[in-house]
Amino acid sequence: xxxxxxxxxxxxxxxxxxxxxxxxxxxxxxxxxxxxxxxxxxxxxxxxxxxxxxxxxxxxxxxxxxxxxxxxxxxxxxxxxxxxxxxxxxxxxxxxxxxxxxxxxxxxxxxxxxxxxxxxxxxxxxxxxxxxxxxxxxxxxxxxxxxxxxxxxxxxxxxxxxxxxxxxxxxxxxxxxxxxxxxxxxxxxxxxxxxxxx
Amino acid sequence: xxxxxxxxxxxxxxxxxxxxxxxxxxxxxxxxxxxxxxxxxxxxxxxxxxxxxxxxxxxxxxxxxxxxxxxxxxxxxxxxxxxxxxxxxxxxxxxxxxxxxxxxxxxxxxxxxxxxxxxxxxxxxxxxxxxxxxxxxxxxxxxxxxxxxxxxxxxxxxxxxxxxxxxxxxxxxxxxxxxxxxxxxxxxxxxxxxxxxxxxxxxxxxxxxxxxxxxxxxxxxxxxxxxxxxxxxxxxxxxxxxxxxxxxxxxxxxxxxxxxxxxxxxxxxxxxxxxxxxxxxxxxxxxxxxxxxxxxxx
Numbered sequence: 001x002x003x004x005x006x007x008x009x010x011x012x013x014x015x016x017x018x019x020x021x022x023x024x025x026x027x028x029x030x031x032x033x034x035x036x037x038x039x040x041x042x043x044x045x046x047x048x049x050x051x052x053x054x055x056x057x058x059x060x061x062x063x064x065x066x067x068x069x070x071x072x073x074x075x076x077x078x079x080x081x082x083x084x085x086x087x088x089x090x091x092x093x094x095x096x097x098x099x100x101x102x103x104x105x106x107x108x109x110x111x112x113x114x115x116x117x118x119x120x121x122x123x124x125x126x127x128x129x130x131x132x133x134x135x136x137x138x139x140x141x142x143x144x145x146x147x148x149x150x151x152x153x154x155x156x157x158x159x160x161x162x163x164x165x166x167x168x169x170x171x172x173x174x175x176x177x178x179x180x181x182x183x184x185x186x187x188x189x190x191x192x193x194x195x196x197x198x
Numbered sequence: 199x200x201x202x203x204x205x206x207x208x209x210x211x212x213x214x215x216x217x218x219x220x221x222x223x224x225x226x227x228x229x230x231x232x233x234x235x236x237x238x239x240x241x242x243x244x245x246x247x248x249x250x251x252x253x254x255x256x257x258x259x260x261x262x263x264x265x266x267x268x269x270x271x272x273x274x275x276x277x278x279x280x281x282x283x284x285x286x287x288x289x290x291x292x293x294x295x296x297x298x299x300x301x302x303x304x305x306x307x308x309x310x311x312x313x314x315x316x317x318x319x320x321x322x323x324x325x326x327x328x329x330x331x332x333x334x335x336x337x338x339x340x341x342x343x344x345x346x347x348x349x350x351x352x353x354x355x356x357x358x359x360x361x362x363x364x365x366x367x368x369x370x371x372x373x374x375x376x377x378x379x380x381x382x383x384x385x386x387x388x389x390x391x392x393x394x395x396x397x398x399x400x401x402x403x404x405x406x407x408x409x410x411x412x413x414x415x416x417x418x419x420x421x422x423x424x425x426x427x428x429x430x431x432x433x434x435x436x437x438x439x440x441x442x443x444x445x446x447x448x449x450x451x452x453x454x455x456x457x458x459x460x461x462x463x464x465x466x467x468x469x470x471x472x473x474x475x476x477x478x479x480x481x482x483x484x485x486x487x488x489x490x491x492x493x494x495x496x
Binding site: 026029030031032033034035036096097102163166167169170171172173 | 378486
């Protein structure tokens, strides 16, 4: 049960990262265009934020790791992601005014809007590995499985968003949907942790 | 003997093969950040092609080497119908350069007009200069930028245009951020009070309904000119549209030498569809909801 929960949550985190990255292109296009450098900016910031997240998540897992803390990562990521749905317009208007060059404009905009939630989403994988590992011998296998689940989640998140969600819903609604998923995951981990005293 | 026969057959097949390839000789090829570009020449016509798939090549712009003024494409001729609404535009904005045909035509017709052309792809503007006789001057300015970025800036600088032409859709991939209600509102805000918008758009697939609904949401009524077996040209204005009789009267009074370009405005006017022929319930495309490329496939 605990294992299933952790893997499901890693899947949700992977799903959300790529779904929001895909939407980022849509959110920036009206202000900085749809050129290759806009995608370059977005991918750079997401990779950077994830790398920092991995580092911080690993570091934090040294500190009495438990499910409650794990769940709180999802809740924090939700709180940082939800405002994007409403903040984007004023922030992007301001930034596209401030920075003439659409390359640095889109880079700064990605940094401001998407880096913080992505750092917290990046913390999830190493933290989950710490909670899953029972013995040293099988640690590689556990890490491999977790990467599998979370990257598979990313693949599904990309596919669902680009093929279907954009056809059914508006960008704002998709962000709310992702946040609901993350919040639900976080609360489940929190409640489960409190119940089991972990 | 046998060998001779064989070589004869071989020669014949080669002949047939080469004659078919000669039909449209590729004189230039280049790969840009956005697409593959080819320039072909055939029957004294030089064309700009964007190749996406090997077989499906879309002709973007054609140029008649013996009559360089001639607008080869029907949609380009139909785009000139805006002169029936606005006879003397002083500031003109053309979004999407292609071979540069439209800006050059406007410059030819109206030597005093200030023309700004926007093209995102530097390779396209290079090819337009080298193969299609496009030239910038103090009257023709070229901006190499994403159109949405340019238009947002122009809006803040309160720039105005008497004629705006949207020709940025090449049929294979649609820049979705150039087909939303918000974008059209930005475009509308750049029009002078007598300003006219011409847009070369799609005539089939589900996108036709959604696109029409989007233009209607921003401009209200618009003229819908459907080129037989081709594109659809939308003409919208900031002011209320003139009646059909008024358009004919305006056309009769027009002094521009449009015949030189192969354009007959009166003939164009017969293409006009009187009633909206799209699904009135189609959802308006916005920055939030803009699946233009997915809708085009339906």
